[in-house]
Amino acid sequence: METTRQVPLTFRVVGTDKTITVSDFHAVVAGYTGRDPKAVQHHIDELAAIGVAAPPEVPMFYRMDSHLFDTSGEHDISNNLTSGEIEPLYIRHNGKFYLGIGSDHTDRDIEAQDIGDSKRACPKPIATEVIEVPSLEDLDLDQCTARSWVDGELYQEGSLAGLRKPADVVEKLLARTDIGDSDFMCLGGTLPLLKGKFVDGTSWKVELSFPDGTRIEHNYKIKKGSLR
Numbered sequence: 001m002e003t004t005r006q007v008p009l010t011f012r013v014v015g016t017d018k019t020i021t022v023s024d025f026h027a028v029v030a031g032y033t034g035r036d037p038k039a040v041q042h043h044i045d046e047l048a049a050i051g052v053a054a055p056p057e058v059p060m061f062y063r064m065d066s067h068l069f070d071t072s073g074e075h076d077i078s079n080n081l082t083s084g085e086i087e088p089l090y091i092r093h094n095g096k097f098y099l100g101i102g103s104d105h106t107d108r109d110i111e112a113q114d115i116g117d118s119k120r121a122c123p124k125p126i127a128t129e130v131i132e133v134p135s136l137e138d139l140d141l142d143q144c145t146a147r148s149w150v151d152g153e154l155y156q157e158g159s160l161a162g163l164r165k166p167a168d169v170v171e172k173l174l175a176r177t178d179i180g181d182s183d184f185m186c187l188g189g190t191l192p193l194l195k196g197k198f199v200d201g202t203s204w205k206v207e208l209s210f211p212d213g214t215r216i217e218h219n220y221k222i223k224k225g226s227l228r
Contacts, residue, residue, distance in 0.1 A: 008022060009022050009069065009126075010022075010071075010128070011071075011098070011100065011129065012128060013098070013129075013130055013132050014129050014130065014132075014214060014216065015131075015214075020093050020094075022093050022183055022185070024066075024182075025066055025093075025182070025184050026063070026177070026183070026184040026185075027063070027064040027066040027068060027185055028061050028062065028064060028173060028177075028186040028187070029061075029119050029186070029187045030060070030061055030062075030169055030173065030186055030188050031061075031189070032044070032055055032058045032060050033163050033164045033169060033188060034162055034163065034164070034189070035161075035162055035165075036162065044058075052111070052112055052115065057176070059169065059189075060115075061172075061173055061176060061177060062116045062119050062120075063177075064119065064120055065120065068120070068124045069123075069124045069185055070123050070125060070126065071125075071126055071128045073125065073218070073220045073221065074220070074221055074223070075105070075122075075123040075220060075221070075222055075223065076223050077105075077122060077123070077223065078224075078225070080108070080109040080121075081107070081108040081109050081198065082108060082122055083105070083106065083108060083150070083198040083199055084103035084105040084106075084125070084148065084206070084220075085103060085104045085105075085106070085148065086103060086146045086147065086190060086191070086208070087102055087103065087104050087187040087188055087189060087190045087206075088101060088146075088160065088163075088166065088187070088188040088189070089126055089127075089130075089185060089187055090136075090166055090169065090170055090184075090186045090188055091130060091183075091184070091185050091186075092170075092183055092184050093183050096132065096133075097133040097136050097170075098131060099131045099133050099139065100126055100127050100130040100131075100216065101126070101146075101206055101208045101217075101218060102124055102125060102126035102187050103126075103204060103220065104119065104187050104190065105122040105123055105124060105125060105204075105222075106119050106122055107119075107121040107122055108198050108200075124187065125204070125206075125218060126218065127206070127216050127217065128218070129216050131216070136166055136167045136170060137167045139167065140165070141161075141166065141208075142159060143159065143161075143210075144159065144208055144209065144211070145158070145159060145208070145209045146158060146160055146190075146191055146206075146207070146208050147206070147207045148204065148207070149204065149205040150201035150204055151201040151202065151203050155193060155195075155199060156190070156192070156193055157194060158191045158192070159191075163189045163190075164188075169186065169189070170186070173186055201222070202221060202223075202224065203219075203221050203222075204219070205217065205218070205220075206218050
């Protein structure tokens with residue numbers, strides 16, 4: 001699936017005076033990206049117990065319409081139970097890689113029937129700041145701290161050491177899809193919820209902080225009942 005954006009996305013490159021503007025790109029959400037195969041299988045078994053089919057491959061790559069990736073911070077959504085999750089965002093633009101963050105906002109009512117459809121039912125809010133990545137192989141997020149808040153309450157917090165390395169995710173993405181040399185954006189997975197329960201809120205914040213003090217964050221609001 002590939003779509004052409006009518007409104008390009010512009011990002012500020014942290015630590016520079018540069019911006020990049022991305023318009024035509026493949027949009028992907030990666031799932032089951034845990035580094036520990038036993039933990040991933042345990043999660044698959046938990047989902048199977050509530051009727052969610054096992055993925056045909058691990059990790060799994062869900063293709064999205066590119067218009068779902070949105071930096072506006074204001075999103076209309078259905079009245080279903082929906083919730084977000086902090087995720088690293090891997091971007092390739094004109095052959096160069098960048099790291100951003102986003103939220104894999106998902107329709108939890110649809111998720112029990114089809115995970116891909118549940119992701120496509122919601123916007124993917126993403127931050128307007130990115131970090132240029134000279135070498136994807138050298139990009140290590142293990143010491144970074146990811147956090148999310150919903151309606152002012154801390155929802156997720158922890159390191160990204162439990163996720164596959166960025167280069168591993170991107171390598172598998174390119175091997176299993178027809179993306180080739182084109183631009184893409186891929187959300188790369190998340191960490192557990194602090195209380196283990198989805199929260200249906202209206203005000204969200206996601207943040208990724210680095211050991212050197214660098215921080216990327218994004219705030220967004222959800223307007224319920226706007227889609228049917």
